[in-house]
Amino acid sequence: MPETAVSEIMTTPVLTVAPDETLSDVAWAMRDTEIKxxxxxxxxxxxxxxxxSTDFVQVAADDANPTETTVEERMTAPVETITPDATVTEASAHLLDSGFNHIPVVDDDVVGMLTTTDILRHTAETATA
Structure with missing residues (x-):
């Protein structure tokens, strides 16, 4: 049985933002779209x-002003990415090794976001199939 590709389980569409946007604006967009x-x-x-969302916990702990703080000041960079044709097993190992819970999926442009929730959902669905 062939491995499942990341493209089959990733979250789409992905919300993208510019580095100069404020954390306040991004927080509202994340809340409105219910993404992390x-x-x-x-x-x-x-x-x-x-x-x-973990970055926002640090912002709160640092008592930073989200209306004056930009994304660039708090984002994780450089960003690690994965391709849509990577397998779920490869992606899972990469996330575990890196300690990340989210990774952008890139095929020239950002085409999705793979999260640990996507992987858990896939695992649960596969186990009951």
Whole structure:
């Protein structure tokens, strides 16, 4: 049986933001779309970072002002990415090794976001099939 590709389970569409956006604006967008991570892209649409809900915990702990703090100041960079044709097993190992819970999926542009929730959902669905 062939391995499942990341493209089959990734979250789409992915929310992308610019490095100069404020954390406040991004937080509202994340809340409104009920997502926990965004890909940060430059003017050429290349991924340059990732910002997650965990980053917002640090912002709160640091008592930073989200209306004055930019994404670039708090994003994880450089960003690690994975391709849509990578297998779920490869992606799982990469996330475990890196300690990340989210990774942008890139095929020229950012085409999705793979999360540990996506992998868990896939595992549960596969186990009951």
């Amino acid at each position: 991570s965004v890909a940060v892209i430059d003017a050429d649409c290349d991924p340059v970072g990732i910002l997650t």
